[in-house]
Amino acid sequence: IGKSHVIDNVMINILSNGNLLFEDYPGLAKTLMTNTFADALGCDFKRVQFTPDLLPADITGTNIYDAKKGEFTFKPGPIFCNLLLSDEINRAPPKTQAALLEAMQEKQVTIGTVTHKLPAPFLTMATQNPVEQEGTYPLPEAQLDRFMFKMSVGYPDRADEDEILARRITRKKDAVDVDVITDPARVVAMQQACEDVYVDPAVRMYMVEIVSRTREDPRVLVGSSPRGSQALLKTSRAAAALRGRDFVTPDEVKAVAPIAISHRLILKPEHQIKGLETQEVVSDILRQVPVPTV
Known part of the structure; x- marks a missing residue:
């Protein structure tokens, strides 16, 4: 309710076959939204609560010895689904976080010497607590770079929160009924x-110019990699398709750039101390780069 831009961006992420990271406080319906999307798209949904004692095998699965057959058999973990919600991903140690890397990029999982393909489509929607909260492990740059979008839901305003309560009264239950409108094969199509x-x-x-300037900005220690350019390309195309067009305009690029690039930048320490945010740098670059006429 009141977050149509968030819904649009989640759909853009799905059409781009990317992974999405929410950084927000608990209770903002991130789990509900992810589950609702999975239901509407007819996709298999799994949720993993990341904790300090979570092991990589708890996510990917493991080989279990079958005494009757005298051999090991593979028991798939929850990652074998279409839409995986990795809840509070920065509560788990780096070794466990790294278990997602191959799945996020290659859409497969390797256990021992055997590679197992994940179902199509496969994408991860992860949530993390703001890093200043206790008991969190910052995501490594390599993993952060594999998220197509990093975004925030944010708190609703008073009118929207009142509407949330009104709908809950009418519904008389916590669960939300959702109609299935498609299936995984059509999502892939x-x-x-x-x-x-x-x-x-x-x-x-x-x-290219937008991404290149993130590397040249004097406030930035590490700019966006070419993966950022790829993210701009994919998400701009998906945004255009969502708007019913078969071509990309600069408006789509400007719309997705802040959430597609900002998390790929590392600011110089002196600017971090001043409280500068990477989103501000990307916004400055968008204002400075000449917009092409097409």
Whole structure:
């Protein structure tokens, strides 16, 4: 309620076949939203609560010895689904966080010497607590870079919160009934259709210029990698498709850039101390880069 832009961005992320990271406080309906999307898309949904004692095998699965057969058999973990909610991912130690890396990028899991393909589509929606909270482990840059978007839901305003309560009274239960509108095969087809969205060379260079300037900005210690450019390309195409167009305009690029690039930057310590945010740097770059006419 009152967060239509968040819903749009989640859908853009799904169409881009990417992974999504929410950084927010508890109780803002991130789990409900993820579950609702999975239900509406007809996808298999699993949730893993990350804790300090969670092991990699608790996520990916493990080989179990079958005494009757005299051999090891693979028992899949919860990661074998279409949509995985990794709740409070920064509560788990780095070794456990790293268990997601291969799955997020390659859509597969390797146990021992055997590689197991994940179902299509597969994507992770992860939540993390703000890093200043106790008991958190900051995500490594390599893993953070594998998230297509990093975004925040934010608190509702008074009117929206009142509407939340009104709907709960009408519904008379916590669960929300959702109609299934598609299936995993069609989701994959929609993802493939986004690959046909046209990107003008001028718009493509606009993306390159934005990402390149993150590496040249004097306030930035580490700029975006080419994975950031890829994220801009994929999500801009998905945003255009969601708006019913078969071509990308600079408006789509500007809309997705702050949540597609900001988390890939590392600021210099002196600017971190001053309280500068990476989103501010990306916003400055968007104001400075000439917008192409297409």
